[in-house]
Amino acid sequence: MRPALWHLTLSAYLAGVALAAHADQEGRQLFISVVPACALCHTLKDAGATGAVGPSLDELKPDAPRVAKAVRNGIGQMPAFPQLTEAQVQALARYVEEATRSSAPTAGEHRRPH
Template sequence: MGGLNRARRLAVAVWSAGACASAWAADPAELARGKELFTKIQPACAVCHTLQAAGAEGQVGPVLDELKPDAGRVLRALKAGIGVMPSYAERMSEKDMLAVAQFVAHATGAAK
């Protein structure tokens, strides 16, 4: 019937989570936790990405200081993976992914 298939349901869920992340208010404790996770989760975001606020000088992924992704974009990448970046959905809780997404958006000036 007119139901959504699995891929479309996943896409809607990821988009919805990104919309929520954009609206999530970043408090200093969550930003600090996001920074710690950015550098310590395995594999660490800092291994591939450059982000000055985290002292990260990765050479594989995009330079986040230049890309300036908002929290929704970071959250979608963490949940689903993108390009060679793996999904972190099995490695991190929703709360942890939100903390990283908010930290990156705040650090790059993309947070609104």
């Protein structure tokens, strides 16, 4: 690969990594601080959340489209969050997907209905 092309490819990759890290931070902040906070009802180890009303997201491991749909429309007892912009919904959804991708349930954790 030519040096100029290599540098361009590397720069694009690093920019993508930086954007993903920013989205993860924004998503984590939204998970903790949206009113009402997702953390009040859901367990998510990465966010330090131990809610017991909604399902444990560490066990459920939802993908981003599933999270986004639930946030936009609500599901079961979970309300919709119309105050969030589409960009915020996407950041939150990506964060939950990434945070649960490698998480494993801890001993004593059990699956709650969703």
